[in-house]
Amino acid sequence: MYWHKPTLQKLRRHHKIPVRALALLAGVPQRVVYLAEIGAVVSRDEAARILHAISHLLGRPVTFHEVYINVRWADQETQPLPIARLRRMERWKQAARVQGAGEHDEQTA
Numbered sequence: 210m211y212w213h214k215p216t217l218q219k220l221r222r223h224h225k226i227p228v229r230a231l232a233l234l235a236g237v238p239q240r241v242v243y244l245a246e247i248g249a250v251v252s253r254d255e256a257a258r259i260l261h262a263i264s265h266l267l268g269r270p271v272t273f274h275e276v277y278i279n280v281r282w283a284d285q286e287t288q289p290l291p292i293a294r295l296r297r298m299e300r301w302k303q304a305a306r307v308q309g310a311g312e313h314d315e316q317t318a
Contacts, residue, residue, distance in 0.1 A: 218246035235262035
């Protein structure tokens with residue numbers, strides 16, 4: 210039998226809970242609730258706060274076992290950027306320095 214957990218977003222929308230209300234009650238920024246809803250990685254503390262808040266609003270316990278939330282592992286706190294993204298950011302920084310130097314020359318002339 211295939212069993213699939215609902216996402217936080219499906220649960221919240223099904224019960225017509227506004228994101229702002231959930232974020233305020235959980236004590237986390239709205240962006241954290243949005244990230245949790247779309248499956249992005251959030252800290253275990255933030256996820257627990259969100260589940261506690263939605264449990265309070267629904268009047269029943271909601272656990273990690275029944276809702277899909279992508280929780281950060283302890284060693285996942287600082288992950289290196291993928292090499293392609295790192296190279297792209299270096300090119301952007303270099304371009305910004307070159308452009309900044311050109312603007313500085315125009316201002317002093």
